[in-house]
Amino acid sequence: MQTQFHDLPAASAGTFRRLRSLHFGRGASGRKAYLQAALHADEVPPLLVAQKLATRLAALDDAGAIMGEIVLVPMANPIGLAQDLQGSLLGRFDLGSGVNFNRQFRHLTPALIARLSGRLSPDAKQNTRTIRACSHELLTEWLPTSETEALKHLLQTLAHDADLVLDLHCDNQAVVHLYTGTAQAEAFAPLAAYLSAQALLTSEVSGDEPFDESASRIWWELSAHFGEHFPIDPHSCLAATVELRGETDVSHELAEQDAEALLNFLRHLGHIDGAAPALPPSCPATPLEGVEPVTAPAPGIVVFAKAPGDWVEAGELVAEIIDPLTDARTALHASVSGRCFARSARRYATRGMRLAKIAGAKPFRSGKLLSM
Numbered sequence: 001m002q003t004q005f006h007d008l009p010a011a012s013a014g015t016f017r018r019l020r021s022l023h024f025g026r027g028a029s030g031r032k033a034y035l036q037a038a039l040h041a042d043e044v045p046p047l048l049v050a051q052k053l054a055t056r057l058a059a060l061d062d063a064g065a066i067m068g069e070i071v072l073v074p075m076a077n078p079i080g081l082a083q084d085l086q087g088s089l090l091g092r093f094d095l096g097s098g099v100n101f102n103r104q105f106r107h108l109t110p111a112l113i114a115r116l117s118g119r120l121s122p123d124a125k126q127n128t129r130t131i132r133a134c135s136h137e138l139l140t141e142w143l144p145t146s147e148t149e150a151l152k153h154l155l156q157t158l159a160h161d162a163d164l165v166l167d168l169h170c171d172n173q174a175v176v177h178l179y180t181g182t183a184q185a186e187a188f189a190p191l192a193a194y195l196s197a198q199a200l201l202t203s204e205v206s207g208d209e210p211f212d213e214s215a216s217r218i219w220w221e222l223s224a225h226f227g228e229h230f231p232i233d234p235h236s237c238l239a240a241t242v243e244l245r246g247e248t249d250v251s252h253e254l255a256e257q258d259a260e261a262l263l264n265f266l267r268h269l270g271h272i273d274g275a276a277p278a279l280p281p282s283c284p285a286t287p288l289e290g291v292e293p294v295t296a297p298a299p300g301i302v303v304f305a306k307a308p309g310d311w312v313e314a315g316e317l318v319a320e321i322i323d324p325l326t327d328a329r330t331a332l333h334a335s336v337s338g339r340c341f342a343r344s345a346r347r348y349a350t351r352g353m354r355l356a357k358i359a360g361a362k363p364f365r366s367g368k369l370l371s372m
């Protein structure tokens, strides 16, 4: 294993932030898997899972079982991790800009289309290499102007040539669930199965350029653009956001279990030598456009009737809101049937707040599909 340290440019005089990336394997197969933990810095379960992964991957590396290269960034966001305000760790948004740390990665497709003109060939494998080289050129030309932009630039650069990208997160209160591109649902069903995920949410474009899409989306877009004349594998990079339950679901047992599931998926894809265990059944893939964000139409005390993992029928009570000023009670009923996979950890709602998410099977939303 090799350890690399990456220093971010200081946002302010006298401050200093650093990340590390752990590099396993000797790259013999030419394939690369990239995993990072807690881009939303206050999401602690993936930080512990990464600890377990690092130990396990080091042992596998010593045994010569890493087939290509596996890169692990066990703590992806030192900026957010230091945003401790009066007892609350605020690691989701950059306090300086208000921008979500998992948004506004570079969408390279338009620049790649221009740059690839005259550089593609009839050989799909060669085209994969050429596109990665062009992506690297574009990322090198990106000159970040802030510490947070430098962080995004670093993470996107570390992942740009990977065949597999797993961005490890968690939700407020949740069961395990995954987000990926629509075309990659089948590829990630085994990961959903190994993790016992209860929702596998897919979208073509979820909006605002989250990290996983910055790695995967270029491939199906370039394949659609050039495919008639030059073959491009639309799955050259499989990428998913993996939500490892809720923010307080931190235990050695769960982390070991999740690390084992992730390693089994890496075995399944041939990044690690050895047979992966037989696949348990997987939850069905459902469209992100079908997720109902149950939203508070009024402020008040939130009393949930449903918990993550519960199946909800359309029309069933999900939560009640009680206004402490007027005593008015508002019942919130689901409008779709599906698995409740996440809910807020807060029990006081302001008007318009999203309280719970239900994975419906039928698309009914459009536009920006992720929460803030």
Ligand SMILES: [Zn+2]
Residues within 6 Å of the ligand: 040, 043, 102, 169, 170, 171
């Ligand atoms: Zn997150």
